[in-house]
Amino acid sequence: MAEKKKKTKIVKRIHVDADKCNGCRACEVVCSAFHAAPKYSSNNPARSRIRVITHPLKDIYLPVYAGEYTPAECLGRNTYTLDGKEYDECAFCRASCPSRDDFKEPDSGLPLKCDMCESEPDLDEPMCVKWCLVDALTYEEVEVEVDEDEDEVRIEDVELGLESLVDKYGLDKVLDTIARLSKKD
Amino acid sequence: MRYAETGINLEIDLSTGNIERVVSDPKDTELYLGGLGTNAKILWDRVPPEVEPFSEDNLLIFSAGLLCGTPATGCNRTIVSTISPQTQLMAFSMMGGFWAPELKYAGYDKVVLRGKSPDLVYLWIKDDKVEIRDASHLAGKGATETAELLRQELGEPRAQVAAIGLAGESRVFFASIEQGRSSASRGGIGAVMGDKRVKAIVVRGTKDINVARPDEFLGLCDEVLEYIKWRAANPIKGVMPILAGLGSPQEMAIHDEKWHTENFMWGNSRVRRKGFWTEEIEKQWTETMEGARTRLISCYNCPMKCGATISMSGLPTYMMKCFSKLTYTMAAMSDLDFGLRIAQRATEYGVDGFSAPQVMAFALELYDNGILTDEDMPGLPEGNEERFYWLLDRIVRREGIGDVLADGTYWAAKKIGNGADAYAHNNIKKHEQLPLKLSMLNPIYFLMYSTGEKINITQIEGQFPQAPFPTREEREEFVKDWFQVPDDRFKQYFLDWELRGENSIPYYPTPQMCCDIVDWQERMHYIDDALGMCAGLSSFPLKPPYHIHNYPKFITAGAGIEMDEEALTQAARRYRTLVRAINIRRGMRRKDEKPPENHWKKRFPELEKELLDTYYKFKGWNEDGIPTKETLDELGLDYVAEEFVERGILKEDEGAESGETAAE
């Protein structure tokens, strides 16, 4: 077997230091503003791709980033106790999941996912990191080696979006819409 | 489209249960901005002076500021306005926290309550759904406790709750409205909420707030954040630590309390304890605070974390900020451990952290002097600290002597008689003030105390240093990057201000300069209260990130209202004058405009008269403090002038000869 060629890629990483979080939700404000269309024209923390779970009386301050969409909720659930603090069911989960309102557009219900602030040109750092002045969120880029033939086009991303639409509206409706859209072109 | 604001007020009639969404007039936003400004307009229009505070016709208005809910850092104030049972004047207390932005996201700028509910209720506002719900199961519950119960009951962990405790339910004249880490405490607005039988207002919103010029607006926010970072690295030199940085005074973070404990008065604002702050005390209090404080916490969209969660062993956790850290301690001549413990109970009861300790210290002083006796206070415990708990418990239930004390020191003294008046010695306009007693009259503070209608000095002062710096070099250093001044002449006022000699207090700054300085300080507070900005990033600290030069840009880019410094100044003057008009219509006059008799040892009656005369003229008010017809007309408040004439407050021809209003 021929040896796979190695190349490097940059992995973006946000480090969350929950101990430094003061619960201000500036990260939610600016994330939702950044993703508004046109950019910054509105803001709405309910659309943010980062959610800060706070329970001041229990000293719970937990910024969580929106991850993958999932069509079905987990059968088994986790609860955590950390440092004597009990976290609610699903607190650490990043999924946009039918079991909860988090990480979904409040009007359409479409899933939200952190894109590390995809933008042309690239941002110096993600918006939520920039607006978190107390360093609860910090950003670093690390170089890692990857296999050459690792897929470049993230077809899964497209699939995932479609899947969620199918879940929400049914396959027929989605197919109809795609057919209609392609006729327009 | 409306920008920054939603354009919709919720009008709730508690007597009938009627709920309406009313579209507000964009013209009013241009004229009065929002928050306090538009609240004042509503109160002027709808609450005539005959209306008693505890009347169905009194309104209780919860308003988000104009820019709340936009990304403007630190813009999170809820401005609550009503007629105060204590001062009988307009009360407009503010609270930070998270409530106002949430209301905006739910789609409303204000909640206007009128009438009275027959039973205890709470309001549940979730976007378009607005309900009045039974709260009988919450009767007597603590304010923090209520918030927790409601979030659970509704299954809405992200809902924001403004609630009253037992004090509000009992209509204690200094009852607060509590909201987690924040509270609206002054003027007894919690009593009005209790009178309307509303235990809490719960809000959750998931809608958008728009801004008019997105890129410009975000650029302005970024500048503010950059400046906050810069100031964190460059504290102001030559002032004590709590004045060197931004934010509300960092009482939760800073342990050095030498200044407060040795300069503020203890007991019933009586005793100054020089030399109190020893190493031993510092060690003990630092330990207490470190042991109690779990985390420093912020309000919505602000990095300053001026509050803290406090857990005292054996007591439920609560949240605290600012100077309430010391008010109970100092009133009871006790230590920080006591202060943090009783504050837990007081927060659940929902009382003003300035007034409540003073009222209790006042009662005990009356007792020590035989004016209140064992007959008045059967069962009063022996121990000093126990007495404070005992009094607090009775006040919030209006039990026995507590019923008298629940009206605050001014009204309580009247009821008690027998010379009790002399002990209610620290009031302005019938309201308890910070426990400060100083030596030499300060002309700037004289004017702020006298003419302030915000009743609390911390909501009037700021921007201009409280005292001169010793050397010219230090002053020159200070003015170098003082770009927040509206005009360079303010730098000159400060440069020439000396500790001693000809250019020192009380005769310098001159009355005319004092007018200028007071007017600037006041203006910035009034602008904050209309926009919903935290004073801690704007009108209160020295060299703040928000100022008269960038505010117009924020309003233009945020709300889409063309604004410049002059127009903003004029708008602020307009609703500031309207606040005064409301109070004048309720009988406030020059005779009410004075600091406590003993606030300074050295007083100067002639100078004080000149100061007040000059300031009234500067503001365009007549010698009795009433805005003249000319002033009112110039501000577009001719409807006020008309009513003043109708009511005989102004004469038809008055004001015409009162001459120029002093130049800006």
Ligand code: SF4
């Ligand atoms: S901006 Fe930072 S401190 Fe504020 S809530 Fe987000 S993570 Fe916490």
Ligand code: SF4
């Ligand atoms: S990295 Fe960007 S997209 Fe992701 S949560 Fe932060 S601001 Fe939102």
Ligand code: SF4
């Ligand atoms: S400066 Fe302090 S009080 Fe003001 S909004 Fe920020 S955290 Fe709240």
